[in-house]
Amino acid sequence: MQTLDILERLIAFPSVSRTPNRDLIAYTVQLLSDVGVTCELMESEDGTRANLFATIGPQDRPGVMLSGHTDVVPVEGQNWSSDPFILRRDAARYYGRGTADMKGFVACAIRAARLASQRDLKTPLHLAFSYDEEIGCIGVRSLLDALEPRSIKPSLCIVGEPTGMAIATGHKGKTALRATCTGHASHSALAPEGVNALHLAADFMTCLRARQADLAANGAQDDAYSVPYTTLHAGIMHGGVQLNIVPDNCTLDFEIRNIAADDPAVIVEGLRADAGKIVAPYRDSHPHVAIDFAETNTYPGLETPEDAAIVAFLRDVTGSNDPAIKVAFGTEGGLFHNRLGIATAVCGPGHMAQGHKPDEYIDAAQLDACDRMLDRVLDRLESGL
Numbered sequence: 029m030q031t032l033d034i035l036e037r038l039i040a041f042p043s044v045s046r047t048p049n050r051d052l053i054a055y056t057v058q059l060l061s062d063v064g065v066t067c068e069l070m071e072s073e074d075g076t077r078a079n080l081f082a083t084i085g086p087q088d089r090p091g092v093m094l095s096g097h098t099d100v101v102p103v104e105g106q107n108w109s110s111d112p113f114i115l116r117r118d119a120a121r122y123y124g125r126g127t128a129d130m131k132g133f134v135a136c137a138i139r140a141a142r143l144a145s146q147r148d149l150k151t152p153l154h155l156a157f158s159y160d161e162e163i164g165c166i167g168v169r170s171l172l173d174a175l176e177p178r179s180i181k182p183s184l185c186i187v188g189e190p191t192g193m194a195i196a197t198g199h200k201g202k203t204a205l206r207a208t209c210t211g212h213a214s215h216s217a218l219a220p221e222g223v224n225a226l227h228l229a230a231d232f233m234t235c236l237r238a239r240q241a242d243l244a245a246n247g248a249q250d251d252a253y254s255v256p257y258t259t260l261h262a263g264i265m266h267g268g269v270q271l272n273i274v275p276d277n278c279t280l281d282f283e284i285r286n287i288a289a290d291d292p293a294v295i296v297e298g299l300r301a302d303a304g305k306i307v308a309p310y311r312d313s314h315p316h317v318a319i320d321f322a323e324t325n326t327y328p329g330l331e332t333p334e335d336a337a338i339v340a341f342l343r344d345v346t347g348s349n350d351p352a353i354k355v356a357f358g359t360e361g362g363l364f365h366n367r368l369g370i371a372t373a374v375c376g377p378g379h380m381a382q383g384h385k386p387d388e389y390i391d392a393a394q395l396d397a398c399d400r401m402l403d404r405v406l407d408r409l410e411s412g413l
């Protein structure tokens with residue numbers, strides 16, 4: 029079965045994050061059970077979504093894991109030229125939601141797994157397909173929980189996010205937080221008697237921006253990234269009910285995307301100190317005034333050394349000797365490395381420049397290159413790695 033046939037079916041499942049992916053998973057299980065491969069599913073709490081883990085070849089030793097997510101970002105508000113959930117071919121390109129990010133790789137991985145089942149592998153191939161990656165690597169956590177206690181875990185991992193088949197050894201970590209600003213309501217005609225929560229949030233945002241400016245000017249730098257320093261950014265602000273009421277509540281959602289040299293916990297502590305200074309003047313008059321933080325999502329960065337076994341392996345199977353790159357977007361790779369100790373790198377077909385956009389596409393040549401890479405992976409696994 030060819031990658032394109034599989035991709036066409038995968039695209040037709042509208043597996044947007046937070047919505048069911050069970051039909052897609054059932055299709056995948058069918059393709060694998062047809063060739064005698066047993067799949068393990070780790071379901072979401074409500075059972076509408078599942079991760080899939082499978083091992084092809086010997087079960088008693090660590091192998092090479094192909095990691096991909098099955099969810100895609102929404103299409104609402106995007107101006108597509110054709111139905112995003114019907115694969116459309118135009119010249120040497122395939123259009124559809126998820127072609128680049130990242131059902132193209134998932135289709136290649138399923139094809140490779142089916143071929144692997146017919147070969148006499150000395151080292152196993154593993155598949156790890158997740159859900160709800162696009163909303164902060166949420167779904168994969170239950171797969172990590174399942175693998176963590178096992179004595180035999182995969183030893184190498186290829187995360188097939190789109191890198192144009194380049195080898196990527198790093199991405200930034202992400203920590204998302206909500207600052208809840210609690211003020212004191214009053215009639216706006218008596219505004220100085222209240223404590224305006226929007227003003228607290230504005231003061232806090234000023235501190236956030238000052239810390240960003242400081243990190244950009246004086247912080248650690250990693251020139252492998254297009255933005256070579258740790259970034260802070262405010263994304264959502266909610267507050268206020270009516271113009272003639274001094275608002276007593278405002279929330280500000282912000283995030284830190286850190287390079288390996290910076291510890292996000294240290295940055296959060298600094299921001300906590302900033303928040304403390306903002307509310308300090310109200311301590312006596314309005315003791316309930318506060319800026320509280322809650323972490324809403326976090327995943328670690330990936331920082332794989334150039335001399336790691338996965339890099340040498342990928343150089344061999346891709347035939348590339350280009351210097352490894354680092355990517356701007358996050359992946360599940362940092363979790364696989366940090367939680368399970370698996371040597372991990374990112375390498376997959378297509379380009380993230382086309383991801384998340386209307387008329388997302390992947391070039392046929394990229395899918396072919398990925399198939400060739402995975403054919404070579406199977407050769408290596410057959411010879412014992």
Ligand SMILES: [Zn+2]
Pocket residue numbers: 097129130161189
């Ligand atoms: Zn992705």
